[in-house]
Amino acid sequence: MQTAQTIIKNYRRKRIIVCASLSLLTLLTTLGCSFISQRNLNQQTTATFVNHAVETLEKILLPIQAGRAIVEPLLGRPCLEVNFLLRKQAASLQSVRSIGLIQKGILYCSSTFGRRDIPIRQFLPQLPSAEPLLLLTTDQALLTGSPVLIQWYPAPGKSDDGIIQIVNIDLIARMLLEPLLPIISDVRLSVGGKHLSYFSQLSDTLEFDNHDRIFQQTSKKFPFTITVSGPGSSALALEYLPKQLPLAVIFSMLVGYIAWLATASRMSFTWEINMGLAAGEFELFCQPLVNAQTQRCVGVEILLRWNNPRQGWISPEIFIPLAEEHNLIVPLTRFVLIETVRHLAMFPTARDFHIGINVAASHFRDGVLLQDLNRVWFSAKPTQQLMVELTERDSLLEVDYLIVDELHRKGVKLAIDDFGTGTNSLSWLEKLNPEVLKIDKSFTAAIGTDAVNSTVTDIIIALGQRLNIELVAEGVETKDQASHLRRHGVNILQGFLYAEPMPLRHFPKWLAENTPPPASHHQPIMQFIP
Structure with missing residues (x-):
């Protein structure tokens, strides 16, 4: 038969094992939940950031698209006659740098320079086009080398006639493409094979650090995409985990103590x-x-x-x-x-x-x-x-x-x-x-x-x-x-x-x-x- 000391020792050992196991399980569960919570928060922050950037740019482009109805009747009329109306329309759209009228492939009127006579293909090889286009390029006239976003709308039934509206994307990029450190280290706007970064750098390729995680969202209303990169939600959550360790240890010790009290009768x-x-x-x-x-x-x-x-x-x-x-x-x-x-x-x-x-x-x-x-x-x-x-x-x-x-x-x-x-x-x-x-x-x-x-x-x-x-x-x-x-x-x-x-x-x-x-x-x- 076992002695009282042996039996009590066995129960005490079992009780310690149970409480220590619960404490360790609580520690791992707390850290796991903190990791998952922080990872989900990082993912949500990234998604919110990208979604906000897309929605903001859409809100900028929608009024410009709606202004097409005002400018389109001016197409074909003499520049001297419509120039004032063009300047007035450009002034009402604060994000628009310039509005131009093209006839037979010739830019003949600009809200900024007035009467012009320049083939549009000379600085925009993609135009004129039978389809509406959204182009990302650099300014060749007013602020040479600065990035601009161009909306092209062809006249109904005429592929050589149309309207171009040049958006001052440089200022917008400063607002939309600013990285959100440490979750987002780089943000790019992609339009028609061109990619614009926060630093107003325009490139033909979309390149990021090999260790970065990529997240993209394409607009459902306009042909552009916002791409962000960063160390990744999981990696950031792991880096954040040591900060949660003291609280997790305290909580696990509390659970272990409660288990010790709770098992006083059952494990006895x-x-x-x-x-x-x-x-x-x-x-x-x-x-x-x-x-x-x-x-x-x-x-x-x-x-x-x-x-x-x-x-x-x-x-x-x-x-x-x-x-x-x-x-x-x-x-x-x-x-x-x-x-x-x-x-x-x-x-x-x-x-x-x-x-x-x-x-x-x-x-x-x-x-x-x-x-x-x-x-x-x-x-x-x-x-x-x-x-x-x-x-x-x-x-x-x-x-x-x-x-x-x-x-x-x-x-x-x-x-x-x-x-x-x-x-x-x-x-x-x-x-x-x-x-x-x-x-x-x-x-x-x-x-x-x-x-x-x-x-x-x-x-x-x-x-x-x-x-x-x-x-x-x-x-x-x-x-x-x-x-x-x-x-x-x-x-x-x-x-x-x-x-x-x-x-x-x-x-x-x-x-x-x-x-x-x-x-x-x-x-x-x-x-x-x-």
Whole structure:
């Protein structure tokens, strides 16, 4: 059997492992959630940035597109006649640098320079075109080399005639294409194979750092694309993670502490006892009591044994004190009482055959023991005599003696178990008025070997005889001990000399043969309440 220290150590180890695992899991989960949250935030920030850039440029180009209806009727009319109207229209569209009218491929009128006579292909090889175009190029007239965005709208049914509106994209790029560090390190506007950066640099290729992540969004209203690059949402989230580590550690330690408190009952012996009761892991044993003169079995003491599938066989010396400490002794005693009544058929149906059940003093509180006996024992109306064996481990309260009187009235025998080992023996004799004194096995073992304890044994025997109290000797293992006790008037003996504790199912066979069955368990069986 395992010792209490071993079992408690195992539970403490399991408890530490559980709490440490929960704490580590919490730490990893917190960091994981922080990583995912930060990554999603980075992705959302990038998407919002690009979407804002696209929507802003669309809002700039839509009024220009709508202004086409105003300029288109001017196409083909003399420049002197329409120049003022062109300048007025360009002024109303603040983002437009210039508006030009093209006829037969010739730019003949400009809102900026007035009358012109320049083939449009000379500076814009893509024009004229039968389809509307959006072009990204450099200014060749007003601000030479600066980037401009050109909208071309052909006249209905005429591919050589049309309108060009030059957008001052340089200023717009400063507003839309500014990187958002550290999430976005570069932003490009792509139109017709040309790419404009924040620094007003126009290139024919879209190149980024090899380690950068690319995110693009194309306008659904105009043929342009906004492209952004950066270290990537995941990489930035990993860089941000160390900042979250202190908070995650504190939170994981808090969870570990809460788990430590929460497992105080579940990861404990208290939980094991409750689980053992629920799972039917406890089993009743009994040890016969024999008449010293006739050698006839006159009763049994009910014992409790626990075969814990998680810990193995657990001695009552371990689980009984722990059960008393955690207020579980009453449920255990109630279990013993119920199981005893359920197996009454295994015992002789004689009125002088008594069945002893160990009861702790705490069971007397508030009349709980009397209620249990009324509900379980007396309701079954057994023939056998019930003997309540009370240990000297705990003291009874004054109010509990009323319960004792009621037990006497109901015909229940009261025995003081392990008499002589406690501190209240004499006062108990006066207040309890017991019918039986059970001499502790330590005094029985001293017979013939220990002069002091042997003398104490004789004194206890003399005291019981003087008070006319029936005596039962526990732990009788030798014939010399039995002979000594018999000579000194101890009439009932209990011990390995007559029978070892046995499962209830073996008792009828032992009783019939008057010999103990082969031992099925090699561990010593302790009393229900040692």
